[in-house]
Amino acid sequence: MFNKFKEKLGNFKKALSKTIDDKAVDIEPVPEAEEDFEEDIEPIPEEEALETLTEEESYEAKPVTVASATVETEDRKKAEYRKKLENRKKAIESKPEEENIPEEKKSFFKKFSNIGFTKKAKALVLNREVYLDSKDLEEPLWELEMGLLESDLALSVSEAIVESVKKQLTGTTKRIGGNTGEIVEEALKKAILDVVSANTFDFDEYVKDKEKPVHIVFVGINGTGKTTSIAKMTHRLLKSDYSVVLAAGDTFRAGAIDQLGIHADRLGVKMIKHQPGADPAAVIYDAVQYAKGHKIDFILSDTAGRMHTNLNLMSQMEKICRVSTPDLIIFVDEAVAGNDAVERAAQFNDAVPIDGSILTKIDADAKGGAAISIAYITGKPILFFGMGQGYEDLKKFDPEWFIGQLFNQ
Numbered sequence: 399m400f401n402k403f404k405e406k407l408g409n410f411k412k413a414l415s416k417t418i419d420d421k422a423v424d425i426e427p428v429p430e431a432e433e434d435f436e437e438d439i440e441p442i443p444e445e446e447a448l449e450t451l452t453e454e455e456s457y458e459a460k461p462v463t464v465a466s467a468t469v470e471t472e473d474r475k476k477a478e479y480r481k482k483l484e485n486r487k488k489a490i491e492s493k494p495e496e497e498n499i500p501e502e503k504k505s506f507f508k509k510f511s512n513i514g515f516t517k518k519a520k521a522l523v524l525n526r527e528v529y530l531d532s533k534d535l536e537e538p539l540w541e542l543e544m545g546l547l548e549s550d551l552a553l554s555v556s557e558a559i560v561e562s563v564k565k566q567l568t569g570t571t572k573r574i575g576g577n578t579g580e581i582v583e584e585a586l587k588k589a590i591l592d593v594v595s596a597n598t599f600d601f602d603e604y605v606k607d608k609e610k611p612v613h614i615v616f617v618g619i620n621g622t623g624k625t626t627s628i629a630k631m632t633h634r635l636l637k638s639d640y641s642v643v644l645a646a647g648d649t650f651r652a653g654a655i656d657q658l659g660i661h662a663d664r665l666g667v668k669m670i671k672h673q674p675g676a677d678p679a680a681v682i683y684d685a686v687q688y689a690k691g692h693k694i695d696f697i698l699s700d701t702a703g704r705m706h707t708n709l710n711l712m713s714q715m716e717k718i719c720r721v722s723t724p725d726l727i728i729f730v731d732e733a734v735a736g737n738d739a740v741e742r743a744a745q746f747n748d749a750v751p752i753d754g755s756i757l758t759k760i761d762a763d764a765k766g767g768a769a770i771s772i773a774y775i776t777g778k779p780i781l782f783f784g785m786g787q788g789y790e791d792l793k794k795f796d797p798e799w800f801i802g803q804l805f806n807q
């Protein structure tokens with residue numbers, strides 16, 4: 399899924415990670431000594447140091463009280479004692495204190511537990527800092543923007559993502575770990591998540607609380623998957639124990655009524671139809687009356703596919719939607735259409751407006767741009783992805799899941 403887009407994101411991650419690696423400075427002072435400390439030496443507080451002196455040391459360290467001892471011997475012994483104590487303290491102070499080591503660093507050490515502490519510290523690249531200004535990011539961000547445009551993201555959406563990444567990464571000193579890719583990935587994830595999360599709402603929660611019957615009209619251009627999506631949605635609603643009636647509102651295309659009728663039969667639901675060429679608004683009106691009369695929970699209305707550039711058909715659709723007062727108008731388009739789908743979504747939204755979108759044919763190696771751009775451009779959420787031709791192939795859109803798909807390897 400979205401393989402080419404993933405590749406572009408991966409390239410940017412690699413390029414920017416390299417920039418960060420080049421600019422990062424080590425903020426972990428590396429111990430000078432080459433020999434390893436004994437790992438089991440515990441730091442000893444100053445007062446305890448005296449008590450831990452060996453018998454010999456403590457004998458020598460004892461204050462000299464023997465009257466016969468010369469002042470010279472006394473001074474020498476005191477000096478020796480002080481020296482020994484000093485050496486002890488030095489050894490303790492120069493031993494790195496394990497308890498001050500952050501958790502992530504400790505686990506890094508664990509991986510190398512057979513290596514001495516000094517060597518571990520030398521292998522350590524976890525504690526680094528980097529400061530990036532916009533100049534450092536100029537080239538990788540340019541590459542990112544090109545990659546986004548090549549993946550069919552709309553220009554304004556690409557710019558918004560690039561701007562967000564830039565804002566997140568520049569102007570502050572950042573502490574970075576060993577994996578610089580992470581910092582880049584986090585910034586990218588957040589930027590894309592902000593864009594695809596525009597005005598999201600939970601479809602299931604919405605319809606659960608809504609007074610029944612709930613009326614949903616599906617609009618879009620020809621052949622993008624409206625009828626198939628209606629069938630998938632019917633299947634999904636039936637599984638949740640709702641009842642459904644279909645309205646064969648595409649009276650324009652020969653065969654459209656029969657196509658929806660086949661799905662209705664397979665799924666075991668009623669379909670309201672008129673003759674081909676009849677007024678679609680009248681068909682939909684009848685379906686709504688049927689649902690009200692039979693206490694049906696949902697009316698799913700098909701409409702004829704129409705080009706967003708055909709003003710007559712667009713104004714007819716606007717009339718259908720105005721007269722039948724649906725609860726939701728869902729725009730259906732195919733993800734493989736890329737920027738065209740985004741443009742169409744914007745025009746349908748201007749005409750009716752829409753409440754959300756279903757993007758179909760995600761399984762057909764879509765570039766991903768439309769999925770990211772549509773929500774941003776229309777300000778209305780993606781509600782579902784069509785991921786195949788089976789009834790089960792309707793995936794409720796979840797921004798976090800989507801981001802996960804973009805960044806999994």
Ligand SMILES: Nc1nc2c(ncn2[C@@H]2O[C@H](COP(=O)(O)OP(=O)(O)OP(=O)(O)O)[C@@H](O)[C@H]2O)c(=O)[nH]1
Nearest residue numbers: 620621622623624625626703758759784785786787
């Ligand atoms: N691979 C794939 N094919 C799909 C998907 N959704 C629909 N299709 C196929 O796309 C073709 C067109 O689907 P329809 O549901 O007839 O499209 P439509 O928008 O109703 O078409 P019109 O009635 O002409 O407006 C059919 O062959 C569907 O099986 C999908 O998510 N994945």
